[in-house]
Amino acid sequence: MPGIIGAFTELDSTVHAIEALRRGHFDDITAYSPTPRHELDHVMEHPPSKVRIFTLIGGLCGATFGYWIAVWASEYWPLVVGNKPIASWVPYTIFGFEVMVLIGSLSTVFALFALSRVPRLTMTVGYDPRFSGGHFGVWVATTPDRSKEVADLLRQHGAVEVRHEA
Amino acid sequence: MATTASPYPVRERPNIPSATVRLPAVADYEQVDREIIATLRPTLGWFACLAIAILCLLLGISAWMYQIYSGLGVAGYHPPVMWGVYIITFVFWVGIGHAGTLISAILYLFRAGFRTSIYRCAEAMTVFAVMTAGLFPILHLGRPWKFFWLIPYPNWRLIWPQFKSPLVWDVFAILTYLTVSSTFLYIGLIPDIAVLRDRETNPVRKRIFSMMSLGWRNSDKEWRHFTRAYLFLAAFSTPLVLSVHSVVSFDFAMALTPGWHATIFPPYFVAGAIFSGIGMVFTIIIPIRKFFKLQHYVTLNDLDAAAKMCLFTSMVVGLAYLTEFQIAWVSGNQYEQEYFWNRVFGQWAWAAWIMLICNMVLPLSLFSQRLRRNPSWLFILSLFINLGMWFERFVIVVPSLSHEFEPWQWGSYAPTWVDYSILLGSFGWFFMWFLLFIKQLPVMAISELKEVLPPRMRFAHAGADEHSRDAGVVQAQVTGDYDSGEAGRTK
Numbered sequence: 330m331p332g333i334i335g336a337f338t339e340l341d342s343t344v345h346a347i348e349a350l351r352r353g354h355f356d357d358i359t360a361y362s363p364t365p366r367h368e369l370d371h372v373m374e375h376p377p378s379k380v381r382i383f384t385l386i387g388g389l390c391g392a393t394f395g396y397w398i399a400v401w402a403s404e405y406w407p408l409v410v411g412n413k414p415i416a417s418w419v420p421y422t423i424f425g426f427e428v429m430v431l432i433g434s435l436s437t438v439f440a441l442f443a444l445s446r447v448p449r450l451t452m453t454v455g456y457d458p459r460f461s462g463g464h465f466g467v468w469v470a471t472t473p474d475r476s477k478e479v480a481d482l483l484r485q486h487g488a489v490e491v492r493h494e495a
Numbered sequence: 496m497a498t499t500a501s502p503y504p505v506r507e508r509p510n511i512p513s514a515t516v517r518l519p520a521v522a523d524y525e526q527v528d529r530e531i532i533a534t535l536r537p538t539l540g541w542f543a544c545l546a547i548a549i550l551c552l553l554l555g556i557s558a559w560m561y562q563i564y565s566g567l568g569v570a571g572y573h574p575p576v577m578w579g580v581y582i583i584t585f586v587f588w589v590g591i592g593h594a595g596t597l598i599s600a601i602l603y604l605f606r607a608g609f610r611t612s613i614y615r616c617a618e619a620m621t622v623f624a625v626m627t628a629g630l631f632p633i634l635h636l637g638r639p640w641k642f643f644w645l646i647p648y649p650n651w652r653l654i655w656p657q658f659k660s661p662l663v664w665d666v667f668a669i670l671t672y673l674t675v676s677s678t679f680l681y682i683g684l685i686p687d688i689a690v691l692r693d694r695e696t697n698p699v700r701k702r703i704f705s706m707m708s709l710g711w712r713n714s715d716k717e718w719r720h721f722t723r724a725y726l727f728l729a730a731f732s733t734p735l736v737l738s739v740h741s742v743v744s745f746d747f748a749m750a751l752t753p754g755w756h757a758t759i760f761p762p763y764f765v766a767g768a769i770f771s772g773i774g775m776v777f778t779i780i781i782p783i784r785k786f787f788k789l790q791h792y793v794t795l796n797d798l799d800a801a802a803k804m805c806l807f808t809s810m811v812v813g814l815a816y817l818t819e820f821q822i823a824w825v826s827g828n829q830y831e832q833e834y835f836w837n838r839v840f841g842q843w844a845w846a847a848w849i850m851l852i853c854n855m856v857l858p859l860s861l862f863s864q865r866l867r868r869n870p871s872w873l874f875i876l877s878l879f880i881n882l883g884m885w886f887e888r889f890v891i892v893v894p895s896l897s898h899e900f901e902p903w904q905w906g907s908y909a910p911t912w913v914d915y916s917i918l919l920g921s922f923g924w925f926f927m928w929f930l931l932f933i934k935q936l937p938v939m940a941i942s943e944l945k946e947v948l949p950p951r952m953r954f955a956h957a958g959a960d961e962h963s964r965d966a967g968v969v970q971a972q973v974t975g976d977y978d979s980g981e982a983g984r985t986k
Binding site: 430487 | 523524525528647653654655656657658659664667668670671674675678679682686689690692693694709710711712713714715716717718719720721722723724727728731732734735738742942943945946950951952953954
């Protein structure tokens with residue numbers, strides 16, 4: 330979808346611009362900042378990240394697998410030592426814990442990539458290299474008939490550059 | 496640096512962070528980009544250091560090839576001491592790796608401010624130290640090409656590893672630690688690689704950075720998931736740090752050998768690991784801040800805080816040493832008592848006293864604030880800590896094996912040139928990777944440094960205005976000599 334991109338040098342201008350856009354019922358907004366800023370989080374009003382669900386499920390699966398592989402392999406190839414259990418849960422907690430951390434961490438990374446939509450092959454639309462430097466940015470996906478309204482709004486709130494992108 | 500005109504009244508101000516100004520000599524985001532990216536330009540000194548590291552590595556590889564050809568006998572093993580330099584160095588490097596995760600994960604959860612400027616180096620150090628450590632159990636094998644038999648996988652032999660063996664626990668712990676710490680390092684690097692991608696002019700490097708940054712765009716959605724994922728990775732890494740060296744300590748504590756069979760080993764090893772890792776962080780970060788001119792990022796306050804952590808862990812380690820003696824004394828176990836007497840006043844007294852002086856006595860100097868804020872002293876002390884911690888592992892491994900229960904089990908041990916070459920090669924391997932890292936990727940986390948800086952504001956409130964103005968004033972006065980004078984005042 331075509332849209333308008335605005336570059337800002339100040340954080341508060343960016344926040345005010347987003348507030349104004351939301352009041353104008355523009356919902357498809359992306360904010361850019363060189364570093365995570367809680368001000369932008371608040372104004373965008375996103376729900377909590379779902380990364381934690383992946384972490385929980387990954388961790389539980391990992392712990393289960395860690396215990397299971399140790400118990401199964403011990404039963405499959407039993408080493409019988411006088412009156413000692415063939416599968417002993419105490420040392421196998423090490424496997425349960427380590428595999429929980431391993432799979433839980435990898436699931437977290439998978440969730441980060443999947444939910445953030447990375448890897449991304451192209452970033453030419455709606456992005457400016459200055460957004461990783463010292464500038465803040467706002468991208469608004471909008472129809473051509475409302476693009477002038479968006480551009481005016483961004484300039485009015487202190488955008489140093491406003492650009493149409495398709 | 497030339498002094499520029501400032502619209503604000505000029506006043507003297509120390510290069511010391513405060514509650515409102517974390518990096519007093521850093522004015523804005525662009526300065527962070529400029530100064531951190533400037534560290535990536537290769538210099539003659541860097542090439543010289545890299546050449547030395549590669550030479551050491553080649554020496555180590557040659558010695559290993561000779562050992563594979565001739566057998567493990569060339570490595571100084573002599574009954575009853577059949578664990579030597581390789582196991583000592585394995586534990587040493589695993590320990591070095593611990594401070595990285597401590598600084599990057601545990602201090603992140605505790606929101607320790609001094610972590611920001613040093614954690615990237617510490618994290619890279621962790622990954623390379625664990626990569627180095629992982630080589631040593633393989634070097635220690637008679638048939639190193641069979642090392643993968645320790646990994647449980649379906650195979651035609653229809654056999655599985657012994658899951659009750661500490662060596663298999665090690666495999667799981669070290670591989671998990673390597674994977675998680677590498678992942679943690681890479682995830683933290685993604686936004687910084689995006690900065691490099693956006694500033695790079697060379698098309699080949701730009702393409703490489705584009706691929707490595709995975710198309711990262713610094714959008715609100717990406718940051719939202721990133722901060723959450725980073726938090727969970729830190730939360731996973733924290734108990735992992737404690738578990739890995741506990742598992743390494745089980746290699747010893749599960750045996751009945753005098754000096755090893757002790758319940759104090761897991762916390763003792765973890766404290767020692769963190770202590771040695773902080774020592775190595777000083778060894779690395781102090782030259783980096785000097786040669787890359789980053790004293791205004793790693794401030795004296797940061798070094799002071801890290802030195803306090805070093806002092807604390809040194810005292811924990813010292814307490815563990817004394818507790819070992821106390822346990823042997825009150826145990827009434829003759830073998831334990833004989834062993835500890837032999838360790839400190841007998842055959843291995845020289846090694847034990849190197850350990851005690853380097854790890855217990857010299858770090859007490861850090862009670863002095865003047866020394867905690869003296870980078871030269873911290874660097875020298877860190878070398879002693881590295882030496883002392885290697886000898887700690889020597890004192891754990893060799894004296895126990897050379898003085899077991901019966902007189903026929905009493906012997907001696909002397910490393911050979913093969914041991915020393917491989918030890919030197921391990922330092923070459925570690926520093927080769929680290930030197931390559933610091934010239935390809937940012938040594939400090941650009942996005943996190945920006946996080947502690949005040950953003951530009953159009954209608955700033957009073958506190959933020961003061962914040963920005965202070966930073967601006969100091970930036971205008973910076974002379975480049977941040978550590979001189981009383982506690983590093985700018986001129």
